[in-house]
Amino acid sequence: MRNFHETIETIQRNCHIADANHAREMTMCNYLLGMREYFRWENELPLTQQPPKHEIGEWLTAREALWDSLERDNFVPVPVDNRRYDPFAIDAINQAIQDQGLVYGAGIGRFHQPHFFLGELVRKEERDGLVIYVTGCEYARDITSFPAAYQDGAIILRMDALKRVLWEKVEMWGLKQQEGALKSALDCYGFDKDPDQALNHMAEMESETVILHEVGEARAGRELGQEWRDMLAGFNSKRAEVFARAIKDNLADCISTLPTLMDMQARCSLHFYFAEFDGLRKSLFPALVDGYRVWRETGDDRALRDAVKTGQQHWLKAAHQLITQYRNDPHNAEKNILTQIPADLGHTFCTL
Secondary structure, three states, rough: OOOOHHHHHHHEEEEEEEHHHHHOOOOHHHHHHHHHHHHHOOOOOOOOOOHHHHHHHHHHHHHHHHHHOOOOOOOEEEEEOOOOOOOOHHHHHHHHHHHEEEEEEEEEOHHHHHHEEEEEEEEEEEOOOOEEEEEEEEEEEOOOOOEEEEEEEEEEEEEHHHHHHHHHHHHHHHHHHOHHHHHHHHHHHHHHHHHHHHHHHHHHHHHHHHHHHHHHHHHHHHHHHEEEEEEEHHHOOOHHHHHHHHHHHHHHHOOOHHHHHHHOEEEEEEEHHHHHHHHHHHHOOOHHHHHHHHHHHHHOOOOHHHHHHHHHHHHHHHHHHHHHHHHOOOOHHHHHHHOOOOOOOOOOOOOO
C-alpha cells in the first residue's frame, strides 16, 4: 500500500475524535484502567511492565488536550491508495486492503459510541455461516479495545486486545488474591507456575469462548431482527440499553457459548466465564450462578445444564417482550422498559 502510514494516521485520528466525544463519559474506574492500557499499547510496553506514573500522568494530560482540540471535528475519509472511503464503509475498505494482510473495523457500539480499528490479519476462517477474521498486531485503535465484535456477517477477533484484557484481570486479581471463580481459572491455566506461558494458553482458549459468544450474538440477532436494532438505537438511557443488552447477552450464551463449553469440558474457560459473569446479567440469572456453584463444588453439571436449557427459551421470550413493547408504543417503550429494571444494576469490583 503506497500510503500505508497516511491510512494509519487517518484511522487513528478518527479514533481520537471518537474518544474526544465519548471517552470521558466512562466511569472513572474504567476510564483510568482504559487509559493505562492505552498508554501501554501506544508506547509498546510489555504487558508485565507497569507504566511509569510520571510519564503516564504527562501523557494523559497531553491526550486530553488533544481531545479538547478535536471534539468538534468530523470523522475523516480513510485513504487507501488513490481513493478515499467513508470511515464506516467497512466492506469497501476491507476489499481495498485485503491483499495487504489487513483488517479494518468500524461501527457504533454501546451508548452510541463510534469505534475504529486497523489490525494485521493472522488468519481467516468460517463458522456457522460467518466469516471470522483473527488479527494480531494493531496499528490503530481507540480507548475501548474490544476483544471481538460482530459486524455485517463477520466476526473480528482481536488477539492483541484479548491478551490485554486477560492480563488486566490477572493484575486485578493479584491486588487482593481472593478465592472464587477467577482464582480457579488462573490456577487451572497455571499462572502460579509460568505466567507468560499461562497467558498465551489462556488467550488461545478464551479466543474460542469469545468466538462462541459472537456466534450466539449473530444467531440471536437473526432471531430478533431489525426491530431489536432499531429499539437499541433509539434508547437515550444507558440503563435501558444495559438492560436490553444483558438480556441478549444471556440469550447468546445460552444458545452458543455455555452448551459448547460444557460439551467440550472446558473447565478453565467455564471458571473464567463465571469470573466475568457480573453486573445486571448476574442479577437477572441467579439460577445460572447456582448451577455453576454446584458444578464447582461437586463436579455435577446437571443444574448448570438445566439453567442453560431453560435460559434459551426464557431470554428469547424476554427479548421478544421488549420488542413487542417497542412495536406497540415506540415513543413510550424506553420509559416502560426502565420500570422493569431492578434498582440495583449490580457492580463490578474495580481498583488500581
